[in-house]
Amino acid sequence: MNLMLLPPGLILIVGGIAMLFATRRVRDVLTVLLPILTLGQIWTIDGGQVGSVPFLAYELITVYVHPYTHIFATVFAIAALGGGIFAMHARNRKEMASAFVYAGAAIGVTFSGDLLTFFFFWELMAIASLMVIWSADSESSRAAGMRYALMHFLGGVLLMSGIVAHVYVTNVTVLPTFQLHMDEWVWTSSVFLNVEQIYSNYEHFLNLQSLGIWLIFAGVLINVGAPPFSSWLSDAYPESSPTGMVFLSAFTTKTAVFALLTLFAGTKILIYIGMLMIFYGIIMAILENNIRRILAYSIINQVGFMVTGIGIGTTLALQGVAAHAFCHIIYKALLLMSAGSVLHMTGRHKCSELGGLWRSMPLTCICGIIGAMAISAFPFTSGLVSKSLISGAAAHEHLEWVWYALAAASAGVFMHAGIKFPWFVFFQADSGLRPADPPENMRLAMIAFAALCIIPGIFPQQTLYFMLPGEVTYDVNTPGYMMNQFQLLLFSGLAFFLCLPLLKRTPTITLDFDWFYRRLAKWLLIFLEKGLRAGYTASIYAVQHGLRLFIASVAHLTAPGGVFAETKTLANTTLIVATLLAGYLLLYYNL
Amino acid sequence: MTQTHTQCKQVEPQTLSQRARRLLWGLFTCALILVVVAQLVIPAPKAYFSYDGEIWFYPLFGLLSSVALVLFSRILGFLLKRRETYWEDKA
Numbered sequence: 088m089n090l091m092l093l094p095p096g097l098i099l100i101v102g103g104i105a106m107l108f109a110t111r112r113v114r115d116v117l118t119v120l121l122p123i124l125t126l127g128q129i130w131t132i133d134g135g136q137v138g139s140v141p142f143l144a145y146e147l148i149t150v151y152v153h154p155y156t157h158i159f160a161t162v163f164a165i166a167a168l169g170g171g172i173f174a175m176h177a178r179n180r181k182e183m184a185s186a187f188v189y190a191g192a193a194i195g196v197t198f199s200g201d202l203l204t205f206f207f208f209w210e211l212m213a214i215a216s217l218m219v220i221w222s223a224d225s226e227s228s229r230a231a232g233m234r235y236a237l238m239h240f241l242g243g244v245l246l247m248s249g250i251v252a253h254v255y256v257t258n259v260t261v262l263p264t265f266q267l268h269m270d271e272w273v274w275t276s277s278v279f280l281n282v283e284q285i286y287s288n289y290e291h292f293l294n295l296q297s298l299g300i301w302l303i304f305a306g307v308l309i310n311v312g313a314p315p316f317s318s319w320l321s322d323a324y325p326e327s328s329p330t331g332m333v334f335l336s337a338f339t340t341k342t343a344v345f346a347l348l349t350l351f352a353g354t355k356i357l358i359y360i361g362m363l364m365i366f367y368g369i370i371m372a373i374l375e376n377n378i379r380r381i382l383a384y385s386i387i388n389q390v391g392f393m394v395t396g397i398g399i400g401t402t403l404a405l406q407g408v409a410a411h412a413f414c415h416i417i418y419k420a421l422l423l424m425s426a427g428s429v430l431h432m433t434g435r436h437k438c439s440e441l442g443g444l445w446r447s448m449p450l451t452c453i454c455g456i457i458g459a460m461a462i463s464a465f466p467f468t469s470g471l472v473s474k475s476l477i478s479g480a481a482a483h484e485h486l487e488w489v490w491y492a493l494a495a496a497s498a499g500v501f502m503h504a505g506i507k508f509p510w511f512v513f514f515q516a517d518s519g520l521r522p523a524d525p526p527e528n529m530r531l532a533m534i535a536f537a538a539l540c541i542i543p544g545i546f547p548q549q550t551l552y553f554m555l556p557g558e559v560t561y562d563v564n565t566p567g568y569m570m571n572q573f574q575l576l577l578f579s580g581l582a583f584f585l586c587l588p589l590l591k592r593t594p595t596i597t598l599d600f601d602w603f604y605r606r607l608a609k610w611l612l613i614f615l616e617k618g619l620r621a622g623y624t625a626s627i628y629a630v631q632h633g634l635r636l637f638i639a640s641v642a643h644l645t646a647p648g649g650v651f652a653e654t655k656t657l658a659n660t661t662l663i664v665a666t667l668l669a670g671y672l673l674l675y676y677n678l
Numbered sequence: 679m680t681q682t683h684t685q686c687k688q689v690e691p692q693t694l695s696q697r698a699r700r701l702l703w704g705l706f707t708c709a710l711i712l713v714v715v716a717q718l719v720i721p722a723p724k725a726y727f728s729y730d731g732e733i734w735f736y737p738l739f740g741l742l743s744s745v746a747l748v749l750f751s752r753i754l755g756f757l758l759k760r761r762e763t764y765w766e767d768k769a
Contacts, residue, residue, distance in 0.1 A: 366747075369747060370747065370750060370751045370754060373747065373748065373751040374751055374754065374755050374758065374759065432686060433686050434686065443691065443692070447687075482726035482727075487726075487727050490726060490727065491727075491739075494730075494739060494743075495739065495743035495746075495747075498739070498740045498743045498744045498747075499743065499744060499747045501744075502744050502747060502748070516691070516693075517691040517692050517693065518691060519688050519689050519690060519691040520686055520687070520688055521686070521687040521688065521689055522686040522687070565723060566720045566721075567720055567721050567722045567723040568723050570713065570716050570717065570720050570722070571722065571723070571736045572736075573713045573716075574713045574714065574717075574736035574737045574740060575736045575737075575739065575740040576740065577709055577710055577713055577737075577740070578710065578736070578737040578738070578740035578741040578744075579740040579741065579743070579744040580706075581706075581710060581741060582740070582741050582742075582744030582745045582748065583744065583748075584706075585745070586744075586745060586748040589748055589749075589752050590748065593759070594761075594762055595759040595760060595761060595762060596759070596760055596761075596762055596764055596765075597755070597758045597759055597760075598758045598759075598760060598764075599758075605765065
C-alpha cells in the first residue's frame with residue numbers, strides 16, 4: 088500500500104493518540120518528529136486527487152490537493168510543532184495528545200476531496216479541541232467547554248443537514264464551489280436584504296439544493312467565528328491552559344477560512360460579514376481587561392480580514408487570504424506564547440494586575456512586541472505583506488468603502504493589539520512583579536516564531552508567496568507604501584496615548600452574545616418552569632376541586648333527605664324508569 | 679526545576695522618572711514629524727481613490743479612526759461592562 092495515499096493528518100492523529108501511552112522522553116521526541124514527518128508528506132503530494140476509499144455507495148476522496156491546501160496544511164504543521172515545543176514543560180499528556188489529534192484533523196480537512204471526509208475531520212477537530220479546553224482541568228474550563236461543545240455541535244448539525252440535502256439532490260459528494268443564489272441586485276439595491284423580492288422568488292432562493300448550501304454556509308460560519316455566533320471563541324479559549332490556547336488559536340477558525348475559500352469564494356455577503364467581524368473584534372478587545380480574551384477577540388478581528396477577502400473573491404484577494412491565514416497563525420501563536428508565558432510566570436492574566444514586566448522578562452517582552460508589530464502590519468513584518476494583498480484587492484475592484492474600512496481597521500488593530508497588549512502587560516504602571524523569563528522550551532518556541540514573523544516580511548516571495556497558486560505581483564515593500572503605513576500606525580499610536588485616560592483598565596467583564604444563552608435563555612427556562620409548575624399545580628387543584636364538588640353533590644343527592652334517598656311510590660318509580668328508557672331509545676336511534 | 683508563578687518575586691513598584699517620560703515623548707514626537715516630512719522626499723504610491731493621495735490623509739485617518747473607535751467603545755462599555763462576578767452571581 089502506498090503510504091503517500093494516506094491523509095497526511097493521520098500521522099499527527101495516530102501519533103497524538105500514541106502520546107497518551109508514551110513515556111515523557113518518547114513524547115518529547117514525538118512532539119518534534121511528528122510535525123516534521125507531516126510536513127515532509129505534505130510537500131511530496133502533488134496537485135489533484137491522490138487517494139480515495141470506497142464507502143457504501145460513495146467514494147471518499149481522502150487525499151485531494153486543492154489550490155490552497157499546501158499553504159494551509161504547512162502552517163498547521165508548523166503550529167503543531169511550535170505549540171508542541173512551547174508546551175513541552177507542562178507534562179500534560181492529555182492536552183498534547185488532544186492538540187496533535189486536533190492539528191491532524193485540521194490537516195485532514197485541507198486534504199479532503201469530498202463532503203463526507205470533510206465532515207469527518209471537521210467533527211474530529213471539534214472533539215479534539217474540546218479535549219484541549221478540558222485538559223486545563225478547572226471548573227471554569229469544564230463549564231466553558233460545555234458551552235463550546237453546544238455551539239460546535241450546533242454547527243456540526245447544520246453542516247451535516249446541509250450535506251445531506253445537497254447530496255440528496257445532486258447525488259454528488261465531491262467538494263464543489265457553491266453558488267449561493269444571491270444575485271448582485273439583492274446586495275446593491277439596498278444595504279439590507281430585499282425581503283419582498285426574496286419572498287416573491289422564494290423557490291429560486293430557497294429550494295432544497297440552495298437550502299443545503301445555506302446550511303453548509305451557516306455551519307462553516309459558526310466555526311469561523313462570525314457574530315452573533317462568535318462568543319464561543321472569547322469564552323472558551325481563555326479558559327484553556329496557557330499552552331492550550333496556542334493550539335486552539337491556530338486550527339478551528341483557519342480551517343473554516345479554508346472551507347469558505349474553497350467552497351464560497353466570491354460570495355459577496357462575506358464582505359459584510361467580514362467587516363462586521365473586524366470591527367466587532369476591535370471594539371470588544373478595547374473593552375477587555377483579560378489579556379487572553381483581548382487576543383481571542385483579536386482572532387475574530389483578523390479572521391474578519393480573511394472573510395472579507397474571500398467575499399471580494401479575486402485571485403489577488405484569495406492569495407491575500409491564504410497568505411494572511413499563514414501569517415496570522417504564526418504571529419497570533421507568538422502573541423499567545425508571550426501572554427501564556429506571563430500567565431505561567433505570574434499567575435495573572437488581567438491588564439489591571441500587570442505592568443512593568445519588561446524589567447524582568449525582556450525576551451518575552453521583545454517577542455510580544457514583534458508579534459504585536461506583525462499583527463499591526465508594521466513594515467518588514469509578515470502582517471504587512473499578507474494583509475496588504477486583501478486591501479490591494481479591494482482597491483483594484485474599486486470597493487472604495489471597503490478599502491477605507493480596512494484602513495481604519497488597520498489603525499484599530501494597532502490600537503487594540505499592537506500597542507494595548509504590550510503596553511498594559513510589559514509597560515504602563517509597574518505592578519511590582521518581577522518574574523523571570525519562562526523555561527527554555529517556551530523561550531525557544533517564541534524566538535523561532537518571532538523569526539517567522541520577520542523573515543517573510545523581508546523576503547515574501549521566497550518564503551511565503553511561493554506557496555500560493557499563481558504569481559503574486561503586488562509589491563508592498565516599496566518605500567512609499569511603507570511610509571504610508573508608518574504614518575497610519577504611528578498616528579494611531581498617538582491616538583492611543585491621547586485617549587489613555589479613557590482606556591483605563593477596570594476589573595470588569597464585557598457582555599457578549601453568549602448572554603442570550605447563558606442568562607436570557609436561563610431566565611426563560613426558569614420562567615417556563617415556574618409557569619408550567621404553576622399551571623400543573625393549578626390544574627391538579629382544579630381537578631381535585633371538581634371531584635370534591637361532584638362527590639359532595641352526589642352525597643347530597645343520596646344522603647338522607649336527598650332526592651334519590653326518599654321513598655317513591657311504585658307509579659312514580661315506573662314513570663321515571665319509562666322516561667329514562669324512552670330518552671335512551673330516542674338518543675340511540677337519532678344519533 | 680522550572681520556575682512557576684508561585685515563585686514570582688514582588689518588589690515595590692517603581693515609577694518612570696519625569697526625565698525618562700519627557701525623553702520618550704520627545705522621541706515619539708520626532709518619529710511622528712519624521713514620517714510626515716518623509717513624504718516630501720519619498721514618492722508616495724499612486725492613489726487608489728479621491729483622498730488617499732493627499733499628504734494629510736494617512737496621519738489624519740489613523741488618528742481620527744482610532745479616536746472614533748475608542749469613543750465608540752467607551753459608549754458601548756456603559757451598556758456592556760459588568761462586575762467580574764456577574765456570571766457567578768445568581769440570575
